[in-house]
Amino acid sequence: xxxxxxxNISGLTVEKADGQEPAAEKADAKEPAAEKADxxxxxxxxxxxxxxxxxxxxxxxxVVIAAAVLLLGYGVMTFLAYRYFPMGIRINxxxxxxxxxxxxxxELDAPYQDYELKLHFRNGDVTLxxxxxxxxxxVEEDLKALRDDINPFFWFGYLWTREKTVDVVISYDKDxxxxxxxxxxxxxxxxxxxxxxxxxxxxxxxNRVEAVPGDKGTKLDTEMVYDIACEKAAxxxxxxxxxxxxxxxxxxxxxxxxxxxxxxxxxxxxxxTKIGIMYADHTIYVEPKDIYKMLxxxxxxxxxxxxxxxxxxxIEFSRKYDTFDKYRDFRxxxxxxxxxxxxxxxxxxDIEKETELLYIDVVHRIDxxxxxxxxxxxxxxxxxxxxxxxxxxxxxxTNQKVYLYLDGELAMECxxxxxxxxxxxxxxxxxxxxxxxxxxxxxRGDDYASPVLYWMPFNGGIGFHDATWRTYFGGDxxxxxxxxxxxxxxxxxxxxxxxxxxxxxxxxxYWEEDLLK
Numbered sequence: 001x002x003x004x005x006x007x008n009i010s011g012l013t014v015e016k017a018d019g020q021e022p023a024a025e026k027a028d029a030k031e032p033a034a035e036k037a038d039x040x041x042x043x044x045x046x047x048x049x050x051x052x053x054x055x056x057x058x059x060x061x062x063v064v065i066a067a068a069v070l071l072l073g074y075g076v077m078t079f080l081a082y083r084y085f086p087m088g089i090r091i092n093x094x095x096x097x098x099x100x101x102x103x104x105x106x107e108l109d110a111p112y113q114d115y116e117l118k119l120h121f122r123n124g125d126v127t128l129x130x131x132x133x134x135x136x137x138x139v140e141e142d143l144k145a146l147r148d149d150i151n152p153f154f155w156f157g158y159l160w161t162r163e164k165t166v167d168v169v170i171s172y173d174k175d176x177x178x179x180x181x182x183x184x185x186x187x188x189x190x191x192x193x194x195x196x197x198x199x200x201x202x203x204x205x206x207n208r209v210e211a212v213p214g215d216k217g218t219k220l221d222t223e224m225v226y227d228i229a230c231e232k233a234a235x236x237x238x239x240x241x242x243x244x245x246x247x248x249x250x251x252x253x254x255x256x257x258x259x260x261x262x263x264x265x266x267x268x269x270x271x272x273t274k275i276g277i278m279y280a281d282h283t284i285y286v287e288p289k290d291i292y293k294m295l296x297x298x299x300x301x302x303x304x305x306x307x308x309x310x311x312x313x314x315i316e317f318s319r320k321y322d323t324f325d326k327y328r329d330f331r332x333x334x335x336x337x338x339x340x341x342x343x344x345x346x347x348x349x350d351i352e353k354e355t356e357l358l359y360i361d362v363v364h365r366i367d368x369x370x371x372x373x374x375x376x377x378x379x380x381x382x383x384x385x386x387x388x389x390x391x392x393x394x395x396x397x398t399n400q401k402v403y404l405y406l407d408g409e410l411a412m413e414c415x416x417x418x419x420x421x422x423x424x425x426x427x428x429x430x431x432x433x434x435x436x437x438x439x440x441x442x443x444r445g446d447d448y449a450s451p452v453l454y455w456m457p458f459n460g461g462i463g464f465h466d467a468t469w470r471t472y473f474g475g476d477x478x479x480x481x482x483x484x485x486x487x488x489x490x491x492x493x494x495x496x497x498x499x500x501x502x503x504x505x506x507x508x509x510y511w512e513e514d515l516l517k
Contacts, residue, residue: 078152086150090163091143101147105140112137112168117232119225119240121186122248123218132180133233134173142166172233178226186218186242187225193217195251197299198260200267202292209267209292211255219249253301263301270295270305275361276369277317279347279381280389283369284321286313286358294362305363311355323387324348324376330431330508333394333403333410337516340508342431346387348376379433379504388431388506393464393497395487397427398512400474402464402489404497411500414493415474417467420482427478427485429514432458434505437498445484453491454498458507462486466494 085104087097096104115135117128130136143166185191196214203210224247232240242248253260271288278284294309324346330338353373361368380389390408395401397418404412419425438455443465450469457463467473467488489497 085147086152089150091146092139092165093163101143105138105143108139108143108166109137109168112170112236115236115238117229117238117240119184119186119229120243121218122216122243123186126181126184126186128177128180128229132176134176135170135233136172137168137170137236139166139168141169168236170234170236172230174230177229177233181222181226181229187220187222192219194219195249197251197253198255198257200260200263200297200301202271202289204289207271207288209264209271211260211264213255214251216248217251221247221249259301263297263303266303267292267295267297269365270303270362273362273365274367275358277321278369278371279321280378280387282381282383284317291362305359307355307359310359310362311351314349314351314355314358318349318351321385322347322349323378323381323385328385328387328431330388332396332510332515338429338508338510338514339516340388340431340510342433344376345378345431345433345506346376347374347378347381349373350375377504379506388508392506392508393501395427395507395509396512397429397478397509400478402487402493402497404500406500412493412496414490417470417473417482417488418478419462419485420480421478422480422482425482425485427462427483427487427509428459429510430459430508432507432509434458434501434503434507435463436503437501439498443486448484452494454494456498456501459509464489464494464497464507466491 084098084100085091085096089096091104092108099107113130115130115137117133119126119128146164146166181187193215195217198211198214200209200211202208220242224245225242228245228247229240232238271291273286273291275286275291276283277286290313294305294313296304296306296309298304325341325343325348326346327339327341330340332338350373357370357373360366378387379391381387382389391406394403394405395416395418396403400416400418402412402414402416403410418427435457440453441451441455443450443452443455450465450467452465452467455463455465462485464487467483468491470477470488473488473490
């Protein structure tokens with residue numbers, strides 16, 4: 001094949017003749033087969049040859065073009081990887097392919113540029129800006145290191161590499177942050193309120209002494225606020241709950257302090273004392289809230305009963321319950337109202353003596369029901385303050401009648417003779433009480449001596465007694481032939497009255513013109 005050249009076949013001569021070939025040539029053609037085989041070349045198809053050659057040419061050109069394209073693409077990608085971040089790179093969870101360093105830095109730093117710290121105080125909120133704190137935050141250091149570490153010629157390697165992480169570097173000016181905090185009104189000492197210790201109060205719903213927290217105040221441990229604010233800025237935390245932190249100065253005592261608990265227990269031991277003050281047969285109990293008012297609770301939670309406070313209570317108690325020197329409505333036998341008041345009748349506490357007794361009862365926590373110390377007394381008392389009750393002697397001076405009521409029922413009615421009006425011995429009206437009782441005595445005056453069996457004085461020298469020297473009672477006898485002021489009664493009625501009354505028994509005398517209709 002190497003001897004074949006275009007348009008020639010070496011060693012071969014071919015001639016064409018119009019007739020038959022010469023005989024000699026035919027003879028030469030009949031040489032042995034072995035010799036022919038050594039001299040003949042194989043036949044080559046020209047069309048096939050051209051086709052093969054063309055294909056090789058196309059393939060060669062394709063390879064060259066592909067190599068050039070790949071080389072160009074590699075060069076372009078290498079150039080881009082040199083100028084920008086390579087294709088496929090992910091930083092902090094985001095794809096930054098073909099992004100410039102400056103743009104990437106700006107975007108990664110963006111979330112930190114508007115950082116601010118909000119402080120929530122008990123008395124308001126304060127917000128510090130980045131400028132207030134000299135705050136700066138950037139990923140520049142890590143991002144620059146990442147950029148410098150990139151080999152642009154190995155750009156294709158980033159198509160399969162793991163995600164890259166860059167950390168933010170935070171800085172702030174501690175002195176500037178402190179100065180900004182000092183400008184807040186909440187941090188100024190003159191605006192801070194001292195915390196208050198618990199207060200012991202009386203709960204009227206439960207009748208118990210309780211400790212309630214005092215005002216927590218707004219006094220701050222400023223150094224602690226500074227330190228925690230710096231920690232927040234360093235961690236880029238945006239909220240500082242000062243209100244619920246430990247930055248506020250606590251009071252010396254809390255409701256759970258042992259000293260406070262002991263004071264509550266001691267105060268309740270006083271108010272648990274049951275003390276009853278008896279006005280006649282009616283008992284008035286000292287209320288727990290009133291015992292609480294007798295106590296003094298000092299700043300160190302010492303609890304003491306104060307005598308002066310006890311005295312104040314006794315004075316108020318006397319004003320409320322005493323009946324002495326007060327008018328009360330007395331309903332007569334026929335339903336009329338008499339405004340009764342007596343100079344000797346009614347309850348009146350002895351303030352000094354009762355104060356001492358009550359002070360001892362409270363201090364020693366003595367449960368007791370007792371009669372208090374009185375200067376004056378009445379015969380009865382009920383929840384309405386009625387100190388006459390259902391047992392009394394009623395004298396109608398106008399109609400010269402005596403009525404005896406026992407347990408609210410009329411027990412006796414009789415005529416009588418009162419003081420002589422003509423001689424200016426008229427019996428005065430008013431509210432009185434039996435001062436004494438005597439049997440078989442002689443009543444003496446400047447110009448008389450009258451023996452009587454039943455003597456019951458109720459107004460100085462004026463009293464009830466029998467008058468056996470009289471035959472008639474009632475009517476108008478008193479106007480000219482009355483007594484020296486006493487109430488003369490028939491013997492049997494005087495005896496009955498003497499048997500039913502006792503010292504202190506109420507006596508109400510009245511004239512009809514003094515009654516209210």
